[in-house]
Every structure is written in structure tokens, then in C-alpha cells.
Amino acid sequence: MKNENAIDIDREKGNFHYDTTYEFDAGIGLNERVVNYIADVKEEDDWVRAFRLKALDIFKGKPLPTHWATKDLENIHFDKFRYYLSKGQQPSRTWDEVPDDVKETFERLGIPEQERAFLAGVEAQFDSEAAYSRMKEDLAKDGVIFVGSTEGLKRHPEIFRKFFAKVIPVADNKFSALNSAVFSGGSFIYVPPGVKVKQPLQAYFRINAESFGQFERTLIIADEGAEVTYMEGCTAPKFETTTLHSAVVELVALKGAKIQYITVQNWSSNVFNLVTKRARAEEEAEVKWIDCNIGSRLTMKYPGVILKGRRARGEVLSIALAGDGQHQDTGAKMIHAADETTSNIIAKSISVGEGRSTYRGQVHIPRRLRGCRNNTECDALLINANSRTDTYPAITVRGNHNSVQHEASVSKVSAEQIFYLMQRGMSEGEAMSLAVNGFVNDLVKQFPMEYSVELKRLIDLEMEGSVG
Amino acid sequence: MRSLEVENLTVSVEGKTILNNLSLNLPKGEVHAIMGPNGSGKSTLAKALAGHEHYTVSSGAVLMDGENLLDLEVDQRARAGLFMAFQYPVEIPGVSIANFIRAALKARQGEEDSFDALAYYRRLYAEMDRLGIDRKFTGRSVNEGFSGGEKKRCEILQMAMLEPKYCVLDETDSGLDIDALKIVAAGVNHMRGEDRGILVITHYQRLLNHIVPDYVHVIVDGRIVKSGDKSLAVEVEERGYDWIKEEMAAGV
Numbered sequence A: 001m002k003n004e005n006a007i008d009i010d011r012e013k014g015n016f017h018y019d020t021t022y023e024f025d026a027g028i029g030l031n032e033r034v035v036n037y038i039a040d041v042k043e044e045d046d047w048v049r050a051f052r053l054k055a056l057d058i059f060k061g062k063p064l065p066t067h068w069a070t071k072d073l074e075n076i077h078f079d080k081f082r083y084y085l086s087k088g089q090q091p092s093r094t095w096d097e098v099p100d101d102v103k104e105t106f107e108r109l110g111i112p113e114q115e116r117a118f119l120a121g122v123e124a125q126f127d128s129e130a131a132y133s134r135m136k137e138d139l140a141k142d143g144v145i146f147v148g149s150t151e152g153l154k155r156h157p158e159i160f161r162k163f164f165a166k167v168i169p170v171a172d173n174k175f176s177a178l179n180s181a182v183f184s185g186g187s188f189i190y191v192p193p194g195v196k197v198k199q200p201l202q203a204y205f206r207i208n209a210e211s212f213g214q215f216e217r218t219l220i221i222a223d224e225g226a227e228v229t230y231m232e233g234c235t236a237p238k239f240e241t242t243t244l245h246s247a248v249v250e251l252v253a254l255k256g257a258k259i260q261y262i263t264v265q266n267w268s269s270n271v272f273n274l275v276t277k278r279a280r281a282e283e284e285a286e287v288k289w290i291d292c293n294i295g296s297r298l299t300m301k302y303p304g305v306i307l308k309g310r311r312a313r314g315e316v317l318s319i320a321l322a323g324d325g326q327h328q329d330t331g332a333k334m335i336h337a338a339d340e341t342t343s344n345i346i347a348k349s350i351s352v353g354e355g356r357s358t359y360r361g362q363v364h365i366p367r368r369l370r371g372c373r374n375n376t377e378c379d380a381l382l383i384n385a386n387s388r389t390d391t392y393p394a395i396t397v398r399g400n401h402n403s404v405q406h407e408a409s410v411s412k413v414s415a416e417q418i419f420y421l422m423q424r425g426m427s428e429g430e431a432m433s434l435a436v437n438g439f440v441n442d443l444v445k446q447f448p449m450e451y452s453v454e455l456k457r458l459i460d461l462e463m464e465g466s467v468g
Numbered sequence B: 001m002r003s004l005e006v007e008n009l010t011v012s013v014e015g016k017t018i019l020n021n022l023s024l025n026l027p028k029g030e031v032h033a034i035m036g037p038n039g040s041g042k043s044t045l046a047k048a049l050a051g052h053e054h055y056t057v058s059s060g061a062v063l064m065d066g067e068n069l070l071d072l073e074v075d076q077r078a079r080a081g082l083f084m085a086f087q088y089p090v091e092i093p094g095v096s097i098a099n100f101i102r103a104a105l106k107a108r109q110g111e112e113d114s115f116d117a118l119a120y121y122r123r124l125y126a127e128m129d130r131l132g133i134d135r136k137f138t139g140r141s142v143n144e145g146f147s148g149g150e151k152k153r154c155e156i157l158q159m160a161m162l163e164p165k166y167c168v169l170d171e172t173d174s175g176l177d178i179d180a181l182k183i184v185a186a187g188v189n190h191m192r193g194e195d196r197g198i199l200v201i202t203h204y205q206r207l208l209n210h211i212v213p214d215y216v217h218v219i220v221d222g223r224i225v226k227s228g229d230k231s232l233a234v235e236v237e238e239r240g241y242d243w244i245k246e247e248m249a250a251g252v
């Protein structure tokens, strides 16, 4: 029918890859040699190397969390991946200097265009390292730092080391340990006291190589009263073999600071996406995670906020779309650790075909605290009879000086709704998209415009593709 | 060619025959009314024409301007020019009236056609004003929390925006107060014209005082048993359906 061509092209937007030659390749498999290779290539200080090696030990010693998580984790063969691939460590400051194949990749993904349109800075990572990194000059004058983690570790060790692995300890979980052993790329951001970055900073993570593992490490520090919005996008081509993406993202919002972290992920269906994201919010600070998960084979991700200071606020707005054969295991953690802290979780999931979505929440308010509030809402939409959703809210609130609200709902797109929409002339795919967009609409309205448009486009593609 | 022709249509639902050899010819430029007792098959006719999957056509044909309608999917029929105003309009949570109608219009456009948002809103507001729908409704979710009358007005709003060739209005008058009835009827009359055929399903002659039909058909047990001019509606209103059934039984 009418749109089919446009959609085919668009659906494949992220699905292309270039045969690239890499200057640095750690080879296949994971062991001390690989970890040392990464540390050597990056010419890292001894403390970083020691940190990596210790993390490797912890990783090896930890079992997979299959006692609560899906058994599909057992299909990850850690000895089959390539853990480090790069063309060199120096990211370019202009697109002209970026190697042609890499530049073309990001052009096809529309990154330079977005940079011109509405971004304050961009970092574009190709496999293990940033290929491009640039920020508007006036921000640099204000003392804002926005570089890749490799560069951050080298040029700003005093800030980096102080906050690194403090919000998410190495041993937090098996995948945070893995990331700590082999991390490469990701962003390092520091916003000085009182500086408010008006436009978003954006990172784009691109996996190009087959049987590859991407392990970016992002650390964002908003100093007292500072404000910043960070956005990440990710894609990978669809390979026959599996790809592993296992990032660690730590945010620190000091007193009165505001951080908004937006993810619009669109992984291909061969990617295991196992990401640990957590923030610490000091007094009166505010952290908001906007997390949109589309695609991947399995995503496990539960962005969290540790509400450390009085009147800190944490929020997770999450949308997960599990297509046929995909599993989105997502949720949120809110750890209240001071009086009058408030948290809000709104999670919406859509399961299509044999897609499965799981919500896992953890809200913890200890007895000694006063005046804490949490609101949790999880809504699931099932598209087909065999779609599946599960909810594990896990809210522990002690004492009676705090309040929680929890609502959950499961709904279906009914045949009568689809008939009604189709009677108005929409194809079945268009009807599905409209119904699904309607379901997430109240949440999407809270997103910055550019991202709500992008998300709508991704939902359209996913839904158009889901009907035969 | 310029008509919606229903020929000997037999339709069943879950194995039960509801429409039985029903024939009807609605030429462009005319308005026909259908009346009939509850459960006689009026909505079934509307939904079978629209292509609802629950309604199985076991025999007969439907030609819309010569094109075999039954070969088309629900959305293809709609884009070909068939519109049905639902007896029970469906709620679509989170989708605003404005986005909904825009999506319906876009579905009719070619890939290259651009969409003029300004012109769209201008038209939308004009039609809403005509139908006495508060402009705030553009932002409300389709049919969600609408009163019965508001739903029916919105059906006519959609019809006006989509400019179909053939319209089937299934009890659009039910749930309307006297004033709303006049407004909606005026909206329908506004759409009468050489290039459009309108089929009005109703229980009440009252509506037909405002939308004066060219023909009135009475359907009983899935069959059109009597056709006439607008006076037939008056007669039905006064006497009910028993006399028609008796005529049938007597083989008149």
C-alpha cells in the first residue's frame, strides 16, 4: 500500500554496516590479556588498570542472576565477543576529519543534522571509541566539560576519580563488573556550579562490528545548582550472531542541581542490552530518567535514583516496546535516604506478538524517614493474545510518616478499536500505531519535542512492521 | 455506476443468518432512510458494508460505483469513499480528535503530498463551529468521556472532514437532544449533494422531518419488506411494525 516503500527504507535506517579496518583489536574472548591490552592501548594510569583487573575477577566470580531474571542470559557466550575495536583514540573536533565510513554512518543516522538543529554538543561513538566529540564554545568558556570517558580520564582525573564507580560499585551486579573491566567510550560531563546548559548534550552509540561488545561508561556530574540535559541514542545493524551492549551510567546531582537523562534506544533484535544506570541526588537536587526502549533481543535496565539529600526528587518515565520475540525487562529503582524526598515512576510497556515486557520496580523508604512520597504507575498494553506482561513492583515502605501510591493496569487494543480506525481509512499498521501512540501519549507529552517526534517515528515503524 | 448497489446480500454472524437476500440501491444524490424493529439487522447491514470481520457474507454482491466492495479490506473501502457513522462510537484513549482526523486524512494522501496543517485546522474549526462542537474538543481523546450526543456529533464531524461518497449513519439521532438533533441534521443536509449518497438508519420519524429522505425502506428479519416515500416513515411512527409483518404473512 501507499507508505510501504518509505517504511521499508526507514525501518532499515539503522540496519547497515561498513567493512571497517580497525587499528586496535583486542581479539576474541575475555581474559587478563584483553583487559591489559585495553589499558595499554589507552595508556592508562596504574590505578585504572588495577581497577579493571579487580573488576574482571569480580565478574568471573559472580553468577548470572537467572534466579530472578530470564534464562536467556545463558545464551550470552562471553568468550565469543570482541571486547575492544577502534581506529584510534583521538576523537575529531570536526566532521571533516572523521574517517569516511564512520562519517557516512553518522550522516545516515542524521547526527550532524541534529547537532546543527538543536544540540549544544555531540559525541559520536563508533564501536569502542568516540569518533567525534564537540561542544559549543560558549559552554567551554563556562567551564563545562563534555568529552569521551577515555579523554575525561586522561585530562580530568581529579574530578573523574572522585566520582567514578561511587554510585554504582563494581560489584553491584555481574554486568557492572563486566563493564568495569573492559569499559571504553561513553561520556564524561562536568557542569560547574550554577551553570545551566540550555540545549541538550547528545551522545550516539553505534555498533558497527559483528560479534562485538560495547561497554561505554558514562559519568555526569552536575555541580551545585547546575542543570543539564543529556540524550543518548543507539543503533546497531542486524547480524546473525549476537551483540552485547553493557553500559554503566552514573549521574551525580549535587545540591540543587538538575539532570535530565534521555535514552531513545533502537537496537536491532540480536542485541543483548544489559545496562546499569543510577543517579545520586543531593539536597534539593532533581534527577529525571526518560528511558525509551525499543528493539534488542533482551533489555535489562532499571534506572535508579538514590535520594541522598533532603527534598531530593527522582523520576523515571519509561516506555518499553517488546516486539515479536523480544523481551523488555525494565523498571526503576528509588532508594529514599533522606527526609522529604519524593519519587515518581511512570512505566508504560507495549507487547506485540510474542513480545514480552516485564516491569521490575524497587522503591525503598526506611522507617526512620519522614515526609517521603512515592508514586508508581505501570501500565501495560498487549497487542495480541499471546503477548505477555509481568509486573513486580516491590515497594517497601516502613513506618507511617511516608506515603506511597501504586497503580497498575493492563489493557488491550481491541478489535473494535482497530475496526473503527480502519473504517476511517487507516491501514491496520497505521491503526495500531495510532492506538499505541495514544497509549503512551500522556507520557510522551513530557518529553522534549525532538525526542517525542523521534519516538513516535520509531513506534510507527515498529507497529507497521508488526502486522503482516 | 453512480450508486451503491446491494444485491441479494446474505450475511451471517456466528453461523446465524441475519441478513437474508437483502437488496438496496442507493444512487448518488439521494438520501434513503432505513427503519426497522430492534434486532432486524440494520447495524448488521452497516457493518457488513464496512467490512467488519464478524459479519460473513455468504452470498450476494455490493457494488460501489461499479467496484466490487466485498473484495476490499475495511480500510480500502473507507478510502474508496465509504463512511459509517457508528451506532456505538469507540473510544481511542490518548488519541486526540485532531490527530485522529488528521491521521485519517493522511491515510488518503499519496506519499509525496504535503499536509497543510494550517488549512487543516481552519477547516476543522469551521466544521466544528457548524456542528456546535466546542473547539476544545480537538484536544480531547476520541470519544473518551464524551456524552452520547457528543459522540454522535463527532461522528458527523469526521464525516464532514473526510468527504465520503457514500455515508451510512447508524442511529446518529439516538442520544441527541432536540437542539442537537437540528444541528446534526443541518450538518447532514449540508453534505447532501449530487456526488454523495446517504443512508440514514433511524427509529424515529422525527429525524426525517429534518433530513427529508427520498426513499424509506423498512427492514424486518434481515430483509427489506416495504419501501416508499417519506410518508412511509410517518405511517411506521403511527402504527408500528405489526401491520407490515401482517401484510408479509398475508403475502401481500
Ligand SMILES: Nc1ncnc2c1ncn2[C@@H]1O[C@H](COP(=O)(O)OP(=O)(O)OP(=O)(O)O)[C@@H](O)[C@H]1O
Pocket (backbone or CB within 6 Å): B013, B014, B018, B036, B037, B038, B039, B040, B041, B042, B043, B044, B045, B054, B087
Ligand atoms: N457480533 C454479533 N454476535 C452475535 N450476534 C450478533 C452480532 N451482531 C449482531 N447480532 C445479532 O444480529 C441481530 C441483528 O442485530 P443488529 O445489530 O443488526 O440489529 P439492529 O437492527 O441494528 O437493532 P437495533 O435497532 O437494536 O440497533 C440481532 O439478533 C443481534 O443480536
Ligand SMILES: [Mg+2]
Pocket (backbone or CB within 6 Å): B042, B043, B044, B087, B170, B171
Ligand atoms: Mg443497530
